[in-house]
Amino acid sequence: MLILSLVGIGIMDFSPADGYGYWLIMMLLFGLFAMIIGWIQSKHRADDFKIILREQSMHWATSLLVVGGAFLIHQSGRIAEEDAGLIILLILSLSTILDGLRVGWRFSMVGLFMGVAAVVSVYTPHFLWIELGIAILIVAVTIAWELWMEKKAQS
Numbered sequence: 057m058l059i060l061s062l063v064g065i066g067i068m069d070f071s072p073a074d075g076y077g078y079w080l081i082m083m084l085l086f087g088l089f090a091m092i093i094g095w096i097q098s099k100h101r102a103d104d105f106k107i108i109l110r111e112q113s114m115h116w117a118t119s120l121l122v123v124g125g126a127f128l129i130h131q132s133g134r135i136a137e138e139d140a141g142l143i144i145l146l147i148l149s150l151s152t153i154l155d156g157l158r159v160g161w162r163f164s165m166v167g168l169f170m171g172v173a174a175v176v177s178v179y180t181p182h183f184l185w186i187e188l189g190i191a192i193l194i195v196a197v198t199i200a201w202e203l204w205m206e207k208k209a210q211s
Contacts, residue, residue, distance in 0.1 A: 057089065057152075057166040058191045065173050066184055068145070072138035076130075079144040083123060086152055087116030093159045111158070119151040145174045165194055 064082055068075025091112045098104035123144050130140035149171035156164025169191060176190075177183040 057086065057163075058169060058194065060085070061166065061170050061173065062184075062187060062191055064145070065177060065187060068138070068141045069177070069184065072136075072141050075141040076137060076144060079141060079148055080123065083116065083120055083144070083148055083151070086148065086155075087112060087119075090116070090155050090159050090163065093163070097159065112155075115155055115158075116151065119147060122147050142174050142178065145170055149174065162198065165198065169194055 060082060064075060064078045067078050091108060094108040094112060095105050098108060126135075126140055126143045126147065129135055130137065135143070149167045152167030152170060153164045154167075156162070156167060169187075172190060173183075173187045176186055180186055
């Protein structure tokens with residue numbers, strides 16, 4: 057998901073119109089990832105899957121509804137295309153952070169990365185390298201945390 061986020065940020069930098077469409081697709085894809093992860097965590101019980109499907113569908117459908125509102129505001133001419141892409145990225149960031157409360161902290165980390173990336177991209181001309189560094193740092197900290205927790209559990 058971090059790689060998909062970096063790709064989207066790169067696309068948005070070169071073509072705001074394509075970035076807008078990319079983030080719409082990512083909204084659907086991240087929702088699908090969340091449903092799959094939730095189902096795997098549920099130990100494949102049928103009742104749990106129905107609950108997960110209902111909760112995740114509502115969560116991501118409302119996120120898409122807000123994205124639709126951003127699209128309508130963009131269509132009215134009130135916000136520029138590149139701004140619409142950033143707004144969608146922030147909406148996706150928030151949706152992913154909040155969904156991380158349900159499916160796991162790693163999801164929240166990806167959402168946090170996307171939010172930071174949106175802000176950094178506005179203030180820094182060479183933001184892609186900074187964001188790549190942040191993504192590598194997140195992966196390294198996650199791996200270190202997992203190793204530490206595993207070592208702690210064995211003790």
